[in-house]
Amino acid sequence: MNEDVNGHRHLLAIADVDRDFIISLLDSARSFAEVSTRPIKKVPALRGRTIANLFLEPSTRTRISFELAAKRLSADVISFSRTTSSISKGESLKDTAKTLVAMGVDAVVIRHSSAGAPKMLTGWVDCSVVNAGDGMHEHPTQALLDLFTMRERLGHLEGLKVAIVGDIDHSRVARSNIQALNKVGAEVLLVAPRSLLPERIEEMGVDITGSLEQALEWCDVLYLLRIQLERVEESRFPSLREYTLQYGLTKPRWQNLKRKPLVMHPGPMNRGVEIESSVADEVESVITGQVTAGVAVRMAVLYELLGGSHG
Ligand code: NCD
DSSP, X not given: OEEOTTSOEEBOOGGXXXXXXXXXXXXHHHHHHHHTTSSSOOOOTTTTOEEEEXXXXXXXXXXXXXXXXXXXXXXXXXXXXXXXXXXXXXXXXXXXXXXXXXXXXXXXXXXXXXXXXXXXXXXXXXXXXXXXXETTTBOHHHHHHHHHXXXXXXXXXXXXXXXXXXXXXXXXXXXXXXXXXXXXXXXXXXXXXXXXXXXXXXXXXXXXXXXXXXXXXXXXXXXXXXXXXXXXXXXXXXXXXXXHXXXXXXXXXXXXXXXXXXXXXXXXXXXXTTBOHHHHHHHHHHHHHHHHHHHHHHXXXXXXXXXXXOO
């Protein structure tokens, strides 16, 4: 969490926060999770505050999740997408953001295809900024909801063995998760062909293997990633079929396991590529649990930025 000279707080990257922040946010998310189980799923914590969702890249769950989180805190929410805003008429991000703030917005939640766009925004607007995914850089709230899910399901984070499988190179989810897991004392093993790993990734404090079998033996959590076909400029592996054979969670691989790890996925899943459809059905409750956790974690983030004595 950064605070700027005007006293506005931002959540731009896991790189900016420490262990204590992560743990206290997860604790606060736990109390917010309870709100979503009530018949009336609303608390007045951010009544009178206005939050703008500026989603300039496709998104289903993250966008809806932020919207619900804001509404359950009683904030007013306005949502923009690339197609329905003047950005499609060529208006710049800077002008769009300034327009929003001129109308009295207290926070902007932004998803953008360029790494660093949320940080740039903080220089242009007089309000809080939350990064909801910027290019291949970071997706901090995804990492927080993933840690929340791991802690709720497995009881602890310290010493947890987490294998992250797949397209690490294009994944902002992997970058945020690796850092968050390191900060809370979990161990991270990356499982991918070399062609899907960024250069010098070892420097982030992770181990690497090309063997999914080895990772399955070792891990408590198997975190699967989607191949980011929209970002892969050239073929990084012979074929999707080949990828599935080596790195996919196939039925035989799953059935052979004596000790089954917690299987997680940020969504959207590509059934038949990183996970066989029948296995996806079997582990679905954890993956939908991540989605549920997302609302609570984003409530905690928005409250941290705008609630209490701050903002
Ligand atoms: C991820 C994203 O957009 O970075 N999805 C998400 O936010 N739940 C991962 C992905 O697109 O594969």
